[in-house]
Amino acid sequence: MKTTATISTDSNSRSAPAKSSKAAAAAAVSAPPSPPLTPCRVSADDFAKQAFDFLVIGGGTAGLAVASRLAAATSPSLTVGVIEAGGVVASSSRDHVEIPAMYGRALGGCHDWGFETAPQAGLRGRSLPWPRGKVLGGTSALNFMTWNRASRADYDAWEALGNAGWGWDDLLPCFKQSETFHPPSKALAGEHDVSHDPGLFGSSGPIQVSYSTDYSPSHRLWHRTLHALGIATNPAHVGGSNVGVWTNVNAVDPRTASRSYATSYCASSPPNLHILTDATVHRIILAQDRGECRATGVRFACQGREHVALASREVILSAGTVSSPQILELSGIGDPGVLSRAGVPVVVENPRVGENLQDHLMLPMVFEVDPDLENPDKLKQDESMAAAAMERYVRDRNGPLTVLPCSMAYVPFNHFVSDERLAAMSRQAGELAAFDADKRPVLQQRLDGTANLGQVEYIFDLGNWSTRFQGTEGKQYGTMLLMLQYPFSVGSIHIRPGATPEDQPVIDPGYYAGAHGQLDLQAMKEGARFAARITATEPLAGIMRGAASPPASTVSDEHRLKEWIADNTMTDWHPVGTCGMGGRAGIEGGVVDERLRVYGVRGLRVVDASVMPLQISAHLQATVYAIAEKAARMILDDVGEETEAGAASMGKVEEGMKC
Numbered sequence: 001m002k003t004t005a006t007i008s009t010d011s012n013s014r015s016a017p018a019k020s021s022k023a024a025a026a027a028a029v030s031a032p033p034s035p036p037l038t039p040c041r042v043s044a045d046d047f048a049k050q051a052f053d054f055l056v057i058g059g060g061t062a063g064l065a066v067a068s069r070l071a072a073a074t075s076p077s078l079t080v081g082v083i084e085a086g087g088v089v090a091s092s093s094r095d096h097v098e099i100p101a102m103y104g105r106a107l108g109g110c111h112d113w114g115f116e117t118a119p120q121a122g123l124r125g126r127s128l129p130w131p132r133g134k135v136l137g138g139t140s141a142l143n144f145m146t147w148n149r150a151s152r153a154d155y156d157a158w159e160a161l162g163n164a165g166w167g168w169d170d171l172l173p174c175f176k177q178s179e180t181f182h183p184p185s186k187a188l189a190g191e192h193d194v195s196h197d198p199g200l201f202g203s204s205g206p207i208q209v210s211y212s213t214d215y216s217p218s219h220r221l222w223h224r225t226l227h228a229l230g231i232a233t234n235p236a237h238v239g240g241s242n243v244g245v246w247t248n249v250n251a252v253d254p255r256t257a258s259r260s261y262a263t264s265y266c267a268s269s270p271p272n273l274h275i276l277t278d279a280t281v282h283r284i285i286l287a288q289d290r291g292e293c294r295a296t297g298v299r300f301a302c303q304g305r306e307h308v309a310l311a312s313r314e315v316i317l318s319a320g321t322v323s324s325p326q327i328l329e330l331s332g333i334g335d336p337g338v339l340s341r342a343g344v345p346v347v348v349e350n351p352r353v354g355e356n357l358q359d360h361l362m363l364p365m366v367f368e369v370d371p372d373l374e375n376p377d378k379l380k381q382d383e384s385m386a387a388a389a390m391e392r393y394v395r396d397r398n399g400p401l402t403v404l405p406c407s408m409a410y411v412p413f414n415h416f417v418s419d420e421r422l423a424a425m426s427r428q429a430g431e432l433a434a435f436d437a438d439k440r441p442v443l444q445q446r447l448d449g450t451a452n453l454g455q456v457e458y459i460f461d462l463g464n465w466s467t468r469f470q471g472t473e474g475k476q477y478g479t480m481l482l483m484l485q486y487p488f489s490v491g492s493i494h495i496r497p498g499a500t501p502e503d504q505p506v507i508d509p510g511y512y513a514g515a516h517g518q519l520d521l522q523a524m525k526e527g528a529r530f531a532a533r534i535t536a537t538e539p540l541a542g543i544m545r546g547a548a549s550p551p552a553s554t555v556s557d558e559h560r561l562k563e564w565i566a567d568n569t570m571t572d573w574h575p576v577g578t579c580g581m582g583g584r585a586g587i588e589g590g591v592v593d594e595r596l597r598v599y600g601v602r603g604l605r606v607v608d609a610s611v612m613p614l615q616i617s618a619h620l621q622a623t624v625y626a627i628a629e630k631a632a633r634m635i636l637d638d639v640g641e642e643t644e645a646g647a648a649s650m651g652k653v654e655e656g657m658k659c
């Protein structure tokens, strides 16, 4: 069985960032190759000649999952095509993608779209880099491999908005279907506070998930420190509540100690799945079909030439939270004001396209730590240490290059915010208008003082994670990351005036902007003070040598802390919502219905992180795979019904007519 993926050198031509000494040392002894996706050269012309039933735009996290499920379920009767803008992982980037502890190395390189936000007033004018994967596997090839789920309440909130079938009970089988969980050994479980309920995980899905075998020395202090602050270990953190402290699971295949990501879905790809790489979709072809607007295919560019590929049943847009709204707008689906400024004729009016953008805000607080501890920064500073770590990884598949951040805790606000302050925040939230009427009560309820939700995520690990704090030679650092899980800041992604398909869209997450953003700033201030308390609590306090960024005096000063937060907040890389499900509000509240069908267009769905109507308290990838699993089921159900109703009678379509 073969996956037909073209390999072009185009997407690899952007220069990679300067290699660190660690990377240079690592390159000297490279990891042995893991089995790649079997690519076979096919020209864009040959791809475009295929008669596709389904065309998937974007071979990323959701795109490969949904495409391979459709192909496998219908093999060989229905033909599925995937068009991916990036290429397969370049040999020069392979270690950065595959080796767990090299997470982050691929950012800014040839497999990153290199997006940037608009200058953010709430961040005192800063623009933030917004990395996204431009490679087969999409952002699942670049992410940090954390594997978790949000709480039952988060998915039930989607359903409560009127999106039937999206509650926890409906999604749990989809989560399980995507994963194969590898339980830890008894010795490992005892040594590293690893606890799990195997019944909550899947056992035969494409993504391999496991606990690390090696940990930072600070991890053995983590659970006891949080216990001392009244936060208990949650042994079932993927079972419907993420609240508590736990040791994290990762998307790592323990058999090879390497990243497990979306390309695994294609490992046994059926002959009816065709993947074209290094080809960028410019727009969806919309045509008039017996009084309805219908998606019939796409226009895409490959090596400077434009091509057309047609789909007789559906076009599935899986280009991610940034590019999916961009492609809809370039195709004429969106807010008439945005489209007319961009010079795009309006085909379907929908003012919600690109709106409702929600991201997790992240703050890295850096502390000086015991310099004698094993610290990942030492691998960056000492070439011989880096080379030894690589030799060990290649030989034994363990050691420092398998260490990932695993010390996690999700903490409700009522654990560290006073009742009076929470009540004031809740009142403020009820008065805010940027979210639609159905969403407001959900957000407000989260602040009512009784919510047992993981409102702030804390991760502690050794190493300096801050891009702004430089540190002093000879000193070693650790970082407490805090991440706001239910942001009130809300923004948008839209094409620019006069945009061409190659132009980046305007990304404006609205961090800390307006009255909504002020609520987030307030929450971050409270969260930062609790972070300082965690690091001052034994036994973690025992390895601390003092606050580095921010200095301790800033944490206790209201005004300076606010400024420091504005200067240091970054993205946690979890944007959602720009093609959100509309629920009972329909087209007034979103872009797709609960079956992920774009309002006003037949034969067009969106399947990726952008469909989440409200942000969740979790890292996103497990949920994105679950969305893709569910979407594949829905599409197959709908195709079955359509076939029974006589798909053969589908009318002839005419391109370019206003729907």
Ligand SMILES: Cc1cc2nc3c(=O)[nH]c(=O)nc-3n(C[C@H](O)[C@H](O)[C@H](O)COP(=O)(O)OP(=O)(O)OC[C@H]3O[C@@H](n4cnc5c(N)ncnc54)[C@H](O)[C@@H]3O)c2cc1C
Pocket (backbone or CB within 6 Å): 057, 058, 059, 060, 061, 062, 063, 083, 084, 085, 086, 107, 131, 132, 133, 134, 135, 136, 137, 138, 139, 140, 142, 143, 144, 145, 146, 147, 148, 279, 280, 281, 282, 318, 319, 320, 321, 323, 327, 572, 573, 574, 575, 607, 608, 609, 610, 619, 620, 621, 622, 624
């Ligand atoms: C640095 C970073 C760290 C992260 N860490 C974690 C983590 O540890 N755990 C976790 O759960 N989540 C993490 N995430 C988030 C998670 O990886 C993403 O939310 C998820 O992978 C998004 O999946 P998606 O299918 O929506 O989009 P993507 O995976 O980005 O897929 C979109 C695909 O569409 C392609 N595409 C876009 N435009 C076009 C076009 N015009 N034509 C053709 N193809 C196109 C892209 O190249 C890409 O392959 C992280 C994200 C980042 C950036």
